[in-house]
Every structure is written in C-alpha cells, then in structure tokens.
Amino acid sequence: MEGEPVNVNEFQELARQALPKIYYDYYSGGAEDEYTLKQNVEAFQGITIRPRILVDVSRIDLSTTVLGYQISVPILIAPSAKHKWAHPEGEVATARAAAVCDTIMILSYRSTCTIEEVASSCNAVRFFQCYVYKRRDISANLLQRAERCGYKAIVLTVDSPRLGRREKDIKNKMVNPQLKNFEGLISTRVSTDIGWLRSITNLPVLLKGVLTHEDAIKAVEVGVDGIVVSNHGARQLDYAPPTISVLEEVVSAVKGKIPVLFDGGIRRGTDVFKALALGAQAVLSCRLEGQQFTDLQPRENTG
Numbered sequence: 372m373e374g375e376p377v378n379v380n381e382f383q384e385l386a387r388q389a390l391p392k393i394y395y396d397y398y399s400g401g402a403e404d405e406y407t408l409k410q411n412v413e414a415f416q417g418i419t420i421r422p423r424i425l426v427d428v429s430r431i432d433l434s435t436t437v438l439g440y441q442i443s444v445p446i447l448i449a450p451s452a453k454h455k456w457a458h459p460e461g462e463v464a465t466a467r468a469a470a471v472c473d474t475i476m477i478l479s480y481r482s483t484c485t486i487e488e489v490a491s492s493c494n495a496v497r498f499f500q501c502y503v504y505k506r507r508d509i510s511a512n513l514l515q516r517a518e519r520c521g522y523k524a525i526v527l528t529v530d531s532p533r534l535g536r537r538e539k540d541i542k543n544k545m546v547n548p549q550l551k552n553f554e555g556l557i558s559t560r561v562s563t564d565i566g567w568l569r570s571i572t573n574l575p576v577l578l579k580g581v582l583t584h585e586d587a588i589k590a591v592e593v594g595v596d597g598i599v600v601s602n603h604g605a606r607q608l609d610y611a612p613p614t615i616s617v618l619e620e621v622v623s624a625v626k627g628k629i630p631v632l633f634d635g636g637i638r639r640g641t642d643v644f645k646a647l648a649l650g651a652q653a654v655l656s657c658r659l660e661g662q663q664f665t666d667l668q669p670r671e672n673t674g
C-alpha cells in the first residue's frame with residue numbers, strides 16, 4: 372500500500388501485517404464458508420444512491436440521538452471481544468476514542484478490560500452488551516456492576532445460543548478459555564429472560580441479532596426499547612442474509628414503535644447513508660474507529 376491508509380480496507384490490510392495471524396484471523400473471520408461475511412459487504416455495493424442536486428447543503432449536521440443520548444455521528448462502536456489482542460490498552464483506549472468522537476461505546480461482555488476499568492477511563496456514554504446465562508446470578512452480577520458504573524443501556528445479544536463455527540479459529544487451534552468456561556451456559560429462553568432482565572435492572576434493553584419481521588414483531592411485544600438488525604458480523608450462522616437486505620423488512624414490521632439500529636458490512640460513509648435511508652436510526656461498527664469517524668464529518672470543498 373502506498374502512503375497513508377485512506378479507507379477501512381486499507382486499515383484492515385495494515386492490521387493483517389501487524390497482528391499475529393491467529394488474532395487477525397479471529398478479528399476478521401466469519402463462520403464456515405464465510406459466504407455471509409462477503410455478502411454483508413457486497414450487498415451494499417448493489418445499492419446505488421439517487422442524488423438530488425438543487426438542495427442547500429451549506430449546513431450539514433450528522434448528529435443524532437440514540438435512546439435520548441446525543442452523538443455527533445450516527446455510528447456507535449459495536450461490541451467486540453478482546454481488544455487487548457490488538458493493543459495493550461484494550462477497551463479502555465476504545466472508550467477514549469468514543470469520548471473524543473462524541474459517540475457511544477458498547478462494551479462486550481467478553482472484553483479484556485473490566486466493566487469498572489472502562490467506566491473510569493473516560494466519560495463516553497457507554498452501553499453494556501451481554502447474554503443471559505442459565506446461571507442467572509452470573510448475568511445479574513454483570514448487569515448490576517454495569518448499572519452501578521453508569522452504563523446507560525443493556526444490549527442483549529440473541530443470535531448466539533451456540534458459538535459460530537469459525538474454521539480459521541479451529542485451524543489456528545485458538546484456545547479460548549473464557550468461552551470454554553461459558554459453554555452451554557447461555558440461556559436459550561430469550562422471551563422469559565427479558566421479563567427477568569426487567570426485574571433486575573432499570574436500564575433500557577436493546578435486542579441485538581434480529582433479522583426477520585416475525586422476530587421484530589415479537590421484540591416489540593415483549594417490550595424491548597429498541598432492536599439491532601445484525602447477523603453478528605457473519606460470525607454466527609453462515610448463510611444468514613446480508614443484514615442490509617432485511618433492514619426494510621424489520622423497519623416496516625416495527626412501525627416506528629421502537630428505534631431500529633443496524634450493523635453488518637459497514638465500511639464507508641455511503642454504507643451508513645444507505646442504512647439510514649432504509650430506516651435505521653444509527654449504525655454500529657467495530658471497524659470504523661478513530662480517524663475514520665472524523666473523516667465522516669462534512670468537509671469544505673477545496674476543489
């Protein structure tokens with residue numbers, strides 16, 4: 372690559388060169404054939420933009436609100452595990468980036484820094500992502516710690532009753548002690564879990580991993596505060612549809628009753644634009660970070 376990286380794909384290439392293969396494969400890989408992984412990105416390329424030109428664009432404002440919190444761009448940092456594998460400061464550094472960019476960080480329950488360390492590192496608005504475990508005392512402990520530390524919402528990921536089969540990780544003989552310990556402990560009774568969640572926390576709950584209108588309607592019925600259209604970055608069920616292809620279906624099922632967030636395949640500002648145009652309130656990404664956010668701010672045309 373010549374010169375400074377100018378887009379996410381070029382940052383990804385730098386990461387490939389810098390990281391041990393086992394970590395790079397973990398971060399970049401998807402489930403099985405990685406069909407959905409490719410489709411998540413390619414499906415955006417099939418959507419073109421219908422430009423309108425005779426409009427006043429002298430004032431452009433990218434800010435929005437999510438659950439009442441104002442952010443400078445419609446992009447939240449998606450929950451992703453194990454940031455210390457990429458940088459010794461781990462999620463603490465990511466949270467600082469969120470604060471600088473004036474957006475929300477969603478901390479993964481599989482983070483390599485603790486809930487408390489991330490909370491005390493900066494004043495970014497933070498949400499906490501978790502699963503519900505069959506051992507409810509484990510979930511209760513995590514959620515109550517998050518609430519005590521000022522996290523503002525719970526993101527309940529519901530697409531992972533089992534860990535996706537990531538063949539690169541299998542080949543690399545990736546040892547994942549944390550996951551081995553948690554194996555079989557994730558609850559598979561999501562609807563009753565939401566009622567229980569409500570009984571132990573006052574925080575709003577976002578449901579992450581919805582891909583169909585049936586589940587969107589159910590989510591509204593069980594009373595969650597928002598949903599995230601997501602296929603977990605194609606890391607769980609291969610041959611799940613690319614997320615952008617199901618966004619409209621979910622948005623129309625929800626009928627504006629709760630906000631719909633979106634993730635999967637976002638690599639450029641135009642992808643964010645397309646997701647918003649199809650009804651998402653904001654998007655999540657763990658790939659657009661730091662400099663990438665500021666690149667999305669409107670710039671003067673200098674010719």
Ligand SMILES: Cc1cc2nc3c(=O)[nH]c(=O)nc-3n(C[C@H](O)[C@H](O)[C@H](O)COP(=O)(O)O)c2cc1C
Nearest residue numbers: 398449450451452479481528603604634635636637
């Ligand atoms: C390395 C990595 C780790 C992830 N870990 C989690 C996690 O712990 N919990 C979760 O809900 N989603 C996790 N995700 C999924 C992301 O939150 C998000 O749904 C996905 O990355 C969006 O797709 P994209 O990578 O194409 O932008 C992870 C994604 C990646 C790439």
